[in-house]
Amino acid sequence: MNRMSWRVLAGAFAAAMISIANPFAIGPAGAQDLTIGLGANVTSIDPHFHNLSPNSNVATHIFDKLIDQDEQQKLVPGLATEWKSLDDTTWEFKLRRGVKFHDGSDFTADDVVATLKRVPWVPNSPSSFRIYTQAITAHEIVDPFTIRFKTAAPYPLLPTDLSTVFIVSKKNEQAPTGDFNNGKAAIGTGPFKFVEYVPGDRIVVTRNDAYWGKKPEWAKATLKLITNNSARVAALLAGDVQLIEAVPATDYAKLKTNANVALSQIVGNRVIYLHVDSYRDQTPFATDKAGAVLPNNPLKDARVRKALSKAINRPAISERIMEGLAIPAGGVLAEGFFGSSPKLKPEAYDPEGARKLLTEAGYPNGFGLTIHGPNDRYPNDEKVLQAVGPMFNRIGIDTKVVTQPWATFASQGSAPNYAYSLMLVGWGAGTGEVSSPLRSLLMTVGPGRGGSNRGRYSNAKVDELTNQALATVDDAKRDKLLQEATEVAMADVGLIPLHYQINVWGTRKGLTYKPRADEYTLAMSVSRSN
Amino acid sequence: MTVFIIRRLMQTAIVLVVMSMIVFVGVFAIGDPTAILISADSDMIERERAIAALGLDKPLWEQYLYFVGGAFRGDLGKSFVFNMPALQLILQRLPATLELAFAALVIAIFVGVPLGMYAGYRPESPVSKAIMAGSILGFSLPTFWVGLMMIMVFAVQLGWLPSTGRGHTATVFGVTTSLVTPDGLAHVLLPAVNLALLKLSLVCRLARAGMRENMLMDYVKFARAKGLTARRVVMVHVFKNILIPLVTVTGLELGNLIAFSVVTETVFAWPGMGKLIIDSINNLDRPVIVAYLLVTVSMFVFINLAVDILYSVLDPRVRLSEAKG
């Protein structure tokens, strides 16, 4: 079929049919019902089983947390109405009164304690929420609506950490994960009540009319799991769902001009960056032009890392590969988030300057380099890495690009294998502030630090400043310390930032979605326009 | 016959053991599932806890023996990702896949057989030539490509049919299926046609070949000489004889359809086993991969066995002891 006839045929039929067909397409879902297309698989309804963003996304409908994060990931009251530090190691939380669980029982401090006990207990958890509760060494119930937490050392991130932990009823302290999946224990205080969970297919919830906060507009919400990007877009276009998350960059321009669809977007908390092996004396994938591993790791030299950073045309990647759904990055978290430095601008594209730096560092003719990355993890991950290859080539570095499924990439590239020399990874700051990427990506690998530092970057100054920040309860001081730590790390090119992702949601016309920096897709945030 | 069945089952057992071992070693060699499952915020302590929680800290042979022990009690292990019994996960998805495969088979037979019989009856007519050319096209078209085109045209451009997922289900005679509700039928149509295309071509060619061979047989000439109408000869006598190879092949193809639904399910986001296995491979969710393998292999063995028995019933010349080899 040639292009002309295809267009003519499609256009003619579309014009004729869309008006007739659409009422039927939306038919089964009434005006009170909402169907959402989610882009990532949910593995359980148990809010403590798997520390995974899609799971927490679903759990947010059914359960509440002591502290909520708003669209910009600022902390706002949840089941706790206020919280303060009494001294450096004691926190007091006042709990909301009159809140009822879906089964009618009252919410009190006992439920908080039960939750703290359940989190580290959940059997077979592949990734537990224990890391967010472990700072609490003791708790004290002052009265049913006041609870105090003790930490071993000053720990300013406690409210942030607790804003990820969902509160379950004390009745379900010992409930196994299966009881949540079949609904028996899926009892929270959230805006929706659990109805049905079909693994890999859908989650259905209905409005909790006794909700303490703003009641959702929808009597019933169905969260459909449509992980395939094109299928998800097609479902929106066909009217099978009214909202989709993670609109792919490839369809962005097209959807923008579609009269039946409205888009909403926000700069997200995820940075896409290149991690560089600056640790080993000899790194496996930095070679001479003939392919023999270089005796000295060129990537240990900050000038070489700077040269690589200058070689990258970030605006081109953001506009061409990401189709405008990214902004060039100069740090590890976009401007506007707590602790991010306004001084950090993206490195300008400067191949000449890059060559000069390489010459200074003793590589006037460049060297050979293989760069690795996943092909199924981040939007356009594979394409971004493929675009970086020619850019490195242009400054004289013979570059090979290898992409793999995340399953292989993650287990090879992470501790303890550290198999690669330079790799593309992404980091979403779940806490919505800079200590999250600093602690995991740029601090020297050690207990509780550098967990995802795949380049094993190490800088005593960065460690010191970040540690200091992590022990400073005063917000203004902590903000400054975090900014300073990032600036030091970026001046030393501890990693090479590429871009911050922009999160986009698509709705059918007549609906609006309040976009969220944390990539969450919530039925509560969908409203009718006008 | 009993000996035959026992031999078959013993072979199956050997196949199952060998395959489960291969999968155990292979998935172990590819990578560590905790590297994928664990939250990026986690530290080394949490990683070690997760490895122990999934039982991955033990030597591989011990993990395998533990699995075998469980398998004898009907427990194929718990999914690393879902923390649900792997078998339960698969059985939950099985109806959707079977439904899709069944719908595709029905389409393949009810469209393919008449087309093929016509093409065989009048091999020189232009229509028959077109059918044959179409059948070559039918099994040359990549399934995923066709599926995509169908979504583009029928769901997005025309808006006639839903693009993805499975429709409402209803329970009839104790079976829960989406094939009995209007919404369900609308959902199943595109994926079923997509999945059926390949088999349709095959069935069509088989029917044509059977038709051509049978039309030359003496019994046809005899029947015609007796004065029976061409219609009756074809519809009753020839049809019966074409049926035997068709039954065998469609039986075997049912297994094939179930396996091939992997592709269709991926394109149409159909919540069946195929989608589950692709996800599980990506997550290195070994218990589910192994369980999927055991379930499908057993299913194929059962289907093949049933076809062999049916074949021997339909065609008394075939004796099952032949297969002893």
Added chain:
Amino acid sequence: MATVLPHEGVESAPVAPVETPWRRFAADFLESPLAVAGLVVLLLIVGIALVAPFISPQNPYDLNQLDIMDGNLPPGAKSAPGYIYWLGSDDQGRDMLSGIFYGLRISLGVGVSSAVLALAIGLTVGLFAAYAGGKVEGFLMRVVDIQLSFPAILVALILLAVLGEGTWKVIAALVTVQWAYYARTVRGTALVERRKEYIEAALCLGLSHRRVMFRHLLPNCLPPLIVVATVQVAHAIALEATLSFLGIGLPITSPSLGLLIANGFEYLLSGKYWISFFPGVALLVTIVSINLVGDQLRDVLNPRLQK
């Protein structure tokens, strides 16, 4: 008319003065215009694949030649260096025409090499089984039966789940899926041939078993094998494309047609149809032409079917 196979002793045909089996075969083959068209197209495709590096406007995998500023251009657009993207460019600024030429090379390469390897293995096993007979034959054929009772895609899926990604691993999976077809075909034909007089004669002459097997038995098993091989190459190419589409096939560094299609999959709905449409057409044309040729070969080489 019955097609006469070479070993059956050619009855003197009245028409041509020097009728050889091959000429006869060629004449039969050329009877179908569709098959001839298929053959011509197939030869063209193979030609393109062979000389791809010399006729492509761009080496699509030389990173120095790619510029993302030339990305996603529609067919007919001009690139920065000045040449025209007749079939458009993909997101990396890769010329689709060049991409398809190279993709054909990889798809055909993977398809043919896996078929050849599978043929070699299947042939050896099949001949050996037919020749050895008894328990060995029983065992080997049981393995073949078991293997064939599982759908190709399932076997390939499990193997790749276990082996991981890589060109050689895909070929290994394709070989595993295919060899049994050859083994069964060879064994079936060989069993028939073995009883024929010329084999007995050869054995009586005191020729070694090996020699009889490979020099006498083998050439006469070839016709059905050729048919199976043609069909299997098409199958292998389609299966590889499917696996690559599912994301468990070839790595991005060897972009076959299937991978090109998968790559353009996400662009289809946004109107950039050319990225996966043209590779899809190339794949379709390749498979159809192979199948057309295979179909006619089956008709010509199968003495049972009458025209």
